[in-house]
Amino acid sequence: MKLLQLPPAELRRQLAGAGVWLRTGPFSVRVQSRIPHVAEGLTQLYGQFEVRSPHEAFADFHVSVDRPRGVRRWLRPQVNFAVDGVPPFKPLPLDQAFPMLEWGLNWCVSTRAHQYLIIHAGVVEKNGRAAILPAPPGSGKSTLTAALMLSGWRLLSDELTLIDRKTGLVHPLPRPVSLKNQSIDIIRAFSPDAFVNRESRDTIKGTVAHLRPLRDSVQRQHEAARAGWVIFPRWQAGAAASLIPRSKAQTFMFLAENAFNYSHLGADGFRVGSALIDQAACYDFEYGVLDDALAVFERLATEHAA
Amino acid sequence: MNAPDLLSRTLRAPDAARGFSMGEWDLLLRQAHHAGLSSRLHHGLRQAGCDEAIPAPARWHFEAADTLAARQQVAVRWEITQVKKALGNAGIPLLLLKGAAYVAAGLPAAQGRLFNDLDILVPREALDAAESALMLAGWHATGLSAYDQRYYRRWMHEIPPLQHVQRATVIDVHHAILPDTARCRPDPAKLRAQAEPVAGLPGVRVLCATDRILHSAAHLFHDGELPHGLRDLSDLDLLLRDAAGETDFWPRLVARATELELERSLFHALRYVRYFLATPVPDSVDAAVARFAPARPVQALLDAVFTRALAPMHPSCEDRLTPAARLAAYVRAHWLRMPPRLLLPHLFHKAFLATDTREAKAA
Numbered sequence: 001m002k003l004l005q006l007p008p009a010e011l012r013r014q015l016a017g018a019g020v021w022l023r024t025g026p027f028s029v030r031v032q033s034r035i036p037h038v039a040e041g042l043t044q045l046y047g048q049f050e051v052r053s054p055h056e057a058f059a060d061f062h063v064s065v066d067r068p069r070g071v072r073r074w075l076r077p078q079v080n081f082a083v084d085g086v087p088p089f090k091p092l093p094l095d096q097a098f099p100m101l102e103w104g105l106n107w108c109v110s111t112r113a114h115q116y117l118i119i120h121a122g123v124v125e126k127n128g129r130a131a132i133l134p135a136p137p138g139s140g141k142s143t144l145t146a147a148l149m150l151s152g153w154r155l156l157s158d159e160l161t162l163i164d165r166k167t168g169l170v171h172p173l174p175r176p177v178s179l180k181n182q183s184i185d186i187i188r189a190f191s192p193d194a195f196v197n198r199e200s201r202d203t204i205k206g207t208v209a210h211l212r213p214l215r216d217s218v219q220r221q222h223e224a225a226r227a228g229w230v231i232f233p234r235w236q237a238g239a240a241a242s243l244i245p246r247s248k249a250q251t252f253m254f255l256a257e258n259a260f261n262y263s264h265l266g267a268d269g270f271r272v273g274s275a276l277i278d279q280a281a282c283y284d285f286e287y288g289v290l291d292d293a294l295a296v297f298e299r300l301a302t303e304h305a306a
Numbered sequence: 307m308n309a310p311d312l313l314s315r316t317l318r319a320p321d322a323a324r325g326f327s328m329g330e331w332d333l334l335l336r337q338a339h340h341a342g343l344s345s346r347l348h349h350g351l352r353q354a355g356c357d358e359a360i361p362a363p364a365r366w367h368f369e370a371a372d373t374l375a376a377r378q379q380v381a382v383r384w385e386i387t388q389v390k391k392a393l394g395n396a397g398i399p400l401l402l403l404k405g406a407a408y409v410a411a412g413l414p415a416a417q418g419r420l421f422n423d424l425d426i427l428v429p430r431e432a433l434d435a436a437e438s439a440l441m442l443a444g445w446h447a448t449g450l451s452a453y454d455q456r457y458y459r460r461w462m463h464e465i466p467p468l469q470h471v472q473r474a475t476v477i478d479v480h481h482a483i484l485p486d487t488a489r490c491r492p493d494p495a496k497l498r499a500q501a502e503p504v505a506g507l508p509g510v511r512v513l514c515a516t517d518r519i520l521h522s523a524a525h526l527f528h529d530g531e532l533p534h535g536l537r538d539l540s541d542l543d544l545l546l547r548d549a550a551g552e553t554d555f556w557p558r559l560v561a562r563a564t565e566l567e568l569e570r571s572l573f574h575a576l577r578y579v580r581y582f583l584a585t586p587v588p589d590s591v592d593a594a595v596a597r598f599a600p601a602r603p604v605q606a607l608l609d610a611v612f613t614r615a616l617a618p619m620h621p622s623c624e625d626r627l628t629p630a631a632r633l634a635a636y637v638r639a640h641w642l643r644m645p646p647r648l649l650l651p652h653l654f655h656k657a658f659l660a661t662d663t664r665e666a667k668a669a
Contacts, residue, residue: 028363057327057328057329057332058328058329058331058332058361058363058364059332060363060367062336084336084339084340084620084621085620085621086340112367112370113366113370114369114370114373114374115366115369115370115373263377264373264374264377265373265377266376266377266380
């Protein structure tokens with residue numbers, strides 16, 4: 001069943017008790033939390049996700065988001081993320097409970113799931129081909145990923161590109177898209193389909209909110225895709241949308257440096273990474289207006305299909 | 307009686323895994339992950355021919371752990387060559403301890419082991435030269451507080467950990483295996499005298515079989531924090547099973563414990579390695595080490611402490627007394643390592659003055 005079919009009281013009861021079991025891409029997660037913000041975030045953003053009985057025996061990750069004990073909870077309320085009882089991070093202000101769950105889940109996947117080469121990149125798919133969008137923070141990667149999802153591309157992930165080491169295919173991990181600062185308003189204005197949850201301010205990334213993944217992306221979360229393009233987006237005020245071919249060697253080096261686990265995979269990381277680059281067209285992409293950018297991506301997808 | 311937790315039970319008798327429910331696999335993976343034993347457990351399951359019994363959803367956890375462990379072994383081998391080069395330039399011989407030694411010597415204890423650092427032993431008089439040589443090769447003292455720096459250099463059997471500027475690997479340079487202030491003081495010259503060369507790695511030596519077991523035991527039962535107690539016991543289990551085939555191994559082990567003033571550590575090691583992992587120990591050895599045992603009421607107390615403190619660090623393995631047991635193990639280790647006039651100010655500093663240095667990186 002889907003999370004939206006759980007009555008809110010039942011969701012809260014499961015969260016406060018054994019935890020709610022949900023599936024995201026190839027992973028199952030059990031989430032425990034007594035924080036209303038977390039229940040609200042799950043209800044608003046994870047409605048389409050598969051949930052099972054709270055008595056489901058097996059989950060890949062057991063996480064909790066709760067308020068730490070101690071005097072401080074009355075002075076400056078905080079929130080702690082823990083994986084099976086162990087907190088990998090320091091507590092954050094209570095207002096950041098939901099973003100912390102998202103970051104924590106990313107951390108679980110990126111530090112454990114070494115059956116994939118995990119690249120720090122957004123990734124979307126159309127006509128069976130995936131466009132991988134690696135880029136440093138602030139380059140407009142999330143904005144573009146979100147806009148592509150809202151324009152007919154399927155969201156595979158906004159942060160973690162999972163390359164299956166056995167097949168070389170990109171595995172979807174569709175979850176809420178993290179939007180920062182100005183991109184929150186840009187995306188709200190961009191599409192009436194966009195649901196963005198409430199903002200958390202003053203995080204280490206500035207103001208953060210999350211965009212709900214569209215139903216199609218979630219329903220097809222087991223459908224892997226072949227890599228078609230690796231595109232480095234860069235937003236530049238006033239720039240005309242332009243795709244500039246990029247050296248494959250340089251692209252490979254960047255992906256290796258920006259993969260979470262390239263060094264853990266040893267020689268196999270090189271093999272998987274170079275096979276990926278071999279099959280993908282590599283570009284630098286500069287744009288000033290979102291609609292122009294989408295037109296360029298549309299052309300890429302059509303050219304390929306033709 | 308043996309340890310009741312699922313991980314220890316499975317390590318003792320992997321065959322039982324054939325009958326595990328999904329709930330048991332879930333718990334087993336969680337305990338193994340927290341104990342740093344996922345890859346080693348996988349190895350045990352494979353050896354027992356139970357690989358097929360692992361259900362599909364659990365499989366990637368084991369494979370990912372193997373990937374990490376395999377990668378760490380490659381990295382450790384590489385670091386060994388780098389450290390050897392750095393020390394070789396200064397004319398200091400390389401003697402590896404613990405995990406790095408198991409990898410270099412190709413011992414079963416290297417199987418599926420995870421590493422935090424690389425431990426080496428150098429003569430005390432070569433300590434400064436070794437530190438300088440390693441600094442030239444890129445290893446520098448890490449960001450410890452001034453208090454910790456002083457504490458290490460004045461009282462410890464090792465200098466503060468050195469971290470490589472590019473690869474971030476950490477080396478612990480020891481001049482002895484227990485602190486200068488400890489109640490027992492195994493003579494490092496005796497350890498060095500019986501160290502053995504490693505086939506295929508000229509210029510690299512490791513402690514001989516009895517000594518690496520005694521070192522591992524001394525380390526485990528003098529270490530304040532036991533985040534990987536069961537992993538260390540599992541090392542001991544594999545080392546003992548491997549060495550048991552050597553001629554006269556057991557009598558030599560007992561005699562060597564006396565020579566190195568590590569009788570009590572050996573006694574505890576054998577007691578708990580059997581409790582958790584059912585390591586075979588001959589009856590004659592049992593009788594021989596019985597005289598190393600503490601008084602009966604003390605032993606009863608230590609059992610209450612170590613059967614809890616060495617269990618996997620997972621909520622499912624804890625009871626009401628576990629926090630107290632961990633604290634007791636911490637205080638006991640410090641008690642053995644330092645005389646009271648040093649211990650009390652040190653614990654006071656750690657409890658009230660030291661700041662939390664845990665990294666905050668929530669991204």
